[in-house]
Amino acid sequence: MSKVHNFSAGPCILPQEVLQEASKAVLNFNNLDLSLIEISHRSKDFVEVMEKARSLVKELLGVPEGYQVLFLQGGASLGFLMAAYNFLPEGGKAAYINTGTWASKAIKEANRIGQAEVIASSEDKNFSYIPKGFGIPNDASYLHFTSNNTIFGTQFKQFPVSRVPLLCDMSSDIFSKKINVSDFDLIYAGAQKNMGPAGTTLYIVKESALGKTGNNIPAMLDFKTHIAKDSMFNTPPVFPVYVSMLTLQWLKDNGGVEWIEGVNQQKADAIYNEIDRNPLFKGVTAVEDRSIMNATFVLNDESHTEEFNKMWKDAGISGINGHRSVGGYRASMYNALPLSSVEALVDVMQEFERSKG
Amino acid sequence: MSKVHNFSAGPCILPQEVLQEASKAVLNFNNLDLSLIEISHRSKDFVEVMEKARSLVKELLGVPEGYQVLFLQGGASLGFLMAAYNFLPEGGKAAYINTGTWASKAIKEANRIGQAEVIASSEDKNFSYIPKGFGIPNDASYLHFTSNNTIFGTQFKQFPVSRVPLLCDMSSDIFSKKINVSDFDLIYAGAQKNMGPAGTTLYIVKESALGKTGNNIPAMLDFKTHIAKDSMFNTPPVFPVYVSMLTLQWLKDNGGVEWIEGVNQQKADAIYNEIDRNPLFKGVTAVEDRSIMNATFVLNDESHTEEFNKMWKDAGISGINGHRSVGGYRASMYNALPLSSVEALVDVMQEFERSKG
Numbered sequence: 055m056s057k058v059h060n061f062s063a064g065p066c067i068l069p070q071e072v073l074q075e076a077s078k079a080v081l082n083f084n085n086l087d088l089s090l091i092e093i094s095h096r097s098k099d100f101v102e103v104m105e106k107a108r109s110l111v112k113e114l115l116g117v118p119e120g121y122q123v124l125f126l127q128g129g130a131s132l133g134f135l136m137a138a139y140n141f142l143p144e145g146g147k148a149a150y151i152n153t154g155t156w157a158s159k160a161i162k163e164a165n166r167i168g169q170a171e172v173i174a175s176s177e178d179k180n181f182s183y184i185p186k187g188f189g190i191p192n193d194a195s196y197l198h199f200t201s202n203n204t205i206f207g208t209q210f211k212q213f214p215v216s217r218v219p220l221l222c223d224m225s226s227d228i229f230s231k232k233i234n235v236s237d238f239d240l241i242y243a244g245a246q247k248n249m250g251p252a253g254t255t256l257y258i259v260k261e262s263a264l265g266k267t268g269n270n271i272p273a274m275l276d277f278k279t280h281i282a283k284d285s286m287f288n289t290p291p292v293f294p295v296y297v298s299m300l301t302l303q304w305l306k307d308n309g310g311v312e313w314i315e316g317v318n319q320q321k322a323d324a325i326y327n328e329i330d331r332n333p334l335f336k337g338v339t340a341v342e343d344r345s346i347m348n349a350t351f352v353l354n355d356e357s358h359t360e361e362f363n364k365m366w367k368d369a370g371i372s373g374i375n376g377h378r379s380v381g382g383y384r385a386s387m388y389n390a391l392p393l394s395s396v397e398a399l400v401d402v403m404q405e406f407e408r409s410k411g
Numbered sequence: 412m413s414k415v416h417n418f419s420a421g422p423c424i425l426p427q428e429v430l431q432e433a434s435k436a437v438l439n440f441n442n443l444d445l446s447l448i449e450i451s452h453r454s455k456d457f458v459e460v461m462e463k464a465r466s467l468v469k470e471l472l473g474v475p476e477g478y479q480v481l482f483l484q485g486g487a488s489l490g491f492l493m494a495a496y497n498f499l500p501e502g503g504k505a506a507y508i509n510t511g512t513w514a515s516k517a518i519k520e521a522n523r524i525g526q527a528e529v530i531a532s533s534e535d536k537n538f539s540y541i542p543k544g545f546g547i548p549n550d551a552s553y554l555h556f557t558s559n560n561t562i563f564g565t566q567f568k569q570f571p572v573s574r575v576p577l578l579c580d581m582s583s584d585i586f587s588k589k590i591n592v593s594d595f596d597l598i599y600a601g602a603q604k605n606m607g608p609a610g611t612t613l614y615i616v617k618e619s620a621l622g623k624t625g626n627n628i629p630a631m632l633d634f635k636t637h638i639a640k641d642s643m644f645n646t647p648p649v650f651p652v653y654v655s656m657l658t659l660q661w662l663k664d665n666g667g668v669e670w671i672e673g674v675n676q677q678k679a680d681a682i683y684n685e686i687d688r689n690p691l692f693k694g695v696t697a698v699e700d701r702s703i704m705n706a707t708f709v710l711n712d713e714s715h716t717e718e719f720n721k722m723w724k725d726a727g728i729s730g731i732n733g734h735r736s737v738g739g740y741r742a743s744m745y746n747a748l749p750l751s752s753v754e755a756l757v758d759v760m761q762e763f764e765r766s767k768g
Binding site (some may be wrong): 057060062063064067068073074075076077078080082086087088091092093095096108127128129130131132137154159162163166242246251252253254270272273274275287288289290291292293294295297306372 | 414415417419420421422423424425430431433434435437438442443444445448449450451469484485486487489492498516519520523556602603608609610611627629630631632640644645646647649650653730735
C-alpha cells in the first residue's frame with residue numbers, strides 16, 4: 055500500500071493490486087516472454103483483453119441488450135464532438151445543462167453541428183449548484199448533461215427525467231454508484247478517474263439510436279465505425295485499455311458497484327461531516343448537490359492557509375489543492391481511495407482545529 | 412533480452428531497457444511513492460515528461476524553428492481527418508498519392524472536407540510499388556502521401572519534390588532515418604512502431620501554415636488548440652507519452668537517427684539478400700521500392716508453408732505472418748529489433764533451403 059494519501063483529481067489513484075499487475079505485464083504479458091505493449095492488438099492475447107474489458111462494463115453496470123460498449127481515444131473532449139455528430143442533425147437543436155467547464159466545452163462543440171440550447175445553468179453562482187426545475191423542449195434531439203463536476207464538486211443526485219433522449223458525460227463518477235443505463239442513449243467517460251489511466255474513453259451507446267442524423271460523419275467520429283469493428287477499427291490504446299480491464303476486474307472482485315457505492319458514501323460522509331462540524335472550514339457547494347467524488351471546501355480564514363498546507367503535506371496527503379477557478383481545497387475520493395485516507399485528512403483538519411485552540 | 416525474436420508489424424518490439432524503466436514507473440515514478448499513471452498530468456513531474464518528449468523529437472529530427480511538436484490521441488486514423496481539416500479549405504482540392512490501405516483511408520477523410528484528387532496510385536499491381544513520374548497540380552492545397560506502407564512493404568526512397576506543401580503520414584518509418592522536416596508542412600505518426608506503445612500520435616506542424624483554410628475546426632481537431640496549450644489541452648495519454656519519451660531517449664543515447672539508419676540498412680540488407688539468394692523465396696514488391704522497415708516475401712512453393720512455419724516458430728521467431736491482403740510473410744524490422752533477430756530469421760531460411768536438399 056502506498057504511504058501517500060492520493061487525493062489527485064485525475065489522473066488519480068488506482069488500486070495497488072492493479073498497478074502491480076500492470077507493471078508485470080509491461081515486462082512479460084501472459085507468459086509470452088513479450089511485453090503487453092509490444093504485441094499485435096490483433097493477437098488472441100490482446101483481443102481477449104479488449105473483450106473482457108467490454109464485458110466487465112456490461113456486467114458491472116447491467117448494460118441491457120441493444121447497447122454497445124466501446125473503448126476509444128480522445129478523452130471526453132473528443133466525446134463532446136462525437137456526441138453531437140452522432141445524435142444532432144446538422145442545423146438541428148439539442149438541449150444542454152451547463153454545470154461548468156466540461157459542460158461548456160460540450161456546448162461549444164455541439165454548436166458547430168447545430169444549435170445547443172442551454173436550458174439551465176448554474177453559472178450565476180460560479181457553478182456551485184445543480185440547476186433544477188427546468189423545462190426540456192420536446193423538439194430537442196436530446197438533452198446533454200455532465201453527471202459530476204470535478205472542479206466545483208457538484209453532482210446530479212437524480213438524473214433529469216426527459217422525453218427526449220439523454221446523453222451524459224459521466225467521466226468523473228461512472229462506476230461509483232448504480233445507474234440505469236437504459237435511461238440513456240449515450241454515456242461516455244474518460245478512463246482516468248474510476249476506471250483506469252488516461253488514454254482511453256468509454257462509450258456506452260444505444261445502437262438503435264444511431265444513424266438517424268443524416269450527417270456525413272468522419273470515420274473515427276462515427277460510433278458505427280467502431281461498433282462494426284468491435285472497438286478495434288484502428289490500433290486501440292493497448293495499455294490504458296488493459297489497466298482499465300484490471301481495474302474493472304478489481305471492482306467486480308470486491309463486490310461491484312453496489313459495494314463501492316457504500317464505501318464512497320462512507321468516505322463522503324466522513325469528509326462532509328468534518329467540513330460542517332469544524333468551525334475553521336466551510337463547504338463551497340450547495341449541500342444537496344455535494345459530489346460524492348470531489349469535496350470542495352475553503353478555510354474561513356485564508357491567513358491560515360500556509361499553516362494548514364504544511365500540516366496536510368506532513369501527514370502524507372497529496373493533491374488536495376483546489377482548482378484555480380474555485381480556490382481552497384478539493385478532496386477527490388475516487389473508487390480506489392481507501393476510507394483510511396479520508397480519515398487521515400479528517401484527522402489533520404481536527405488537529406488543525408486543536409492547534410488553533 | 413527477450414528470447415523471442417519479435418517481428419510484430421505494430422504495436423511492435425520496444426527496447427528492453429525502456430520496458431524495464433516503464434515497468435518501474437507504473438509502481439513508483441520519480442521516487443514519488445506514486446505510480447506514473449495516478450498523478451496529475453499538470454504535476455511538475457509529468458509536465459517534464461511531456462516537455463522532454465517534445466524536445467527529444469526536435470533534437471533527433473533536427474526540427475527547425477517555426478515548427479510545433481504535439482503528442483495527441485486518435486492514431487493516424489484521426490490524423491487523416493485532422494490533416495484535411497487544418498490544411499484543406501472546405502470544398503477545396505488536395506492531391507493524394509495512393510499507395511494502399513492507409514493512403515486510401517486518408518483520401519476518404521479528405522473527401523469529407525473537399526476534393527482529394529488521386530494524382531498517382533499503385534492499385535493496379537496490388538500496391539507493390541511506389542508510383543513515380545506524376546505531375547502535381549499547382550492549385551492543390553497540398554500533396555499528401557504515406558512514406559512507408561507496412562502492409563505491402565513499400566517505401567518512398569525519395570520524397571516527392573513539390574511546389575505545393577507536403578503532408579506526410581510517417582507512422583511506420585519515422586525515426587528510422589534522417590529526414591528534412593523543413594520540406595513538410597505536416598508530418599504525423601502513430602507511436603506504435605519506432606516511437607513507443609499504441610495510444611499517442613506525434614504531429615510536427617509548421618505553425619505559420621495553420622489558420623488559412625477558413626474552416627470551422629472542432630477544438631480537438633484543430634492543431635492551434637493543442638499548440639496553445641503545449642500539447643495538454645485535455646488530459647494526454649500519460650503512459651504512451653512517457654514510454655515514447657523513454658524510447659526517444661534510448662535512440663539518442665545510442666547515437667540518434669544517424670546510428671539507427673545504419674543499423675536498419677544492415678538489417679534490411681541481410682533479409683533482402685537472403686530473399687534474393689534463396690531459391691525457395693521471392694520478394695513481393697518492386698526491388699527499388701523495398702521498405703527498410705517491412706520486408707514482404709512469399710514461398711515459391713506454397714505447399715511448403717506448414718513446414719517453414721514450424722521451423723521459424725521453433726526458432727523463437729514471432730509475428731512474421733503476412734497481412735491477409737498480401738499473404739506470405741512480412742518481417743517488420745523496426746528500430747528496436749536487433750540485427751541478431753534478422754540473422755536468426757536468415758538462419759532459418761537457410762536451414763529450410765538445406766532441408767529441401
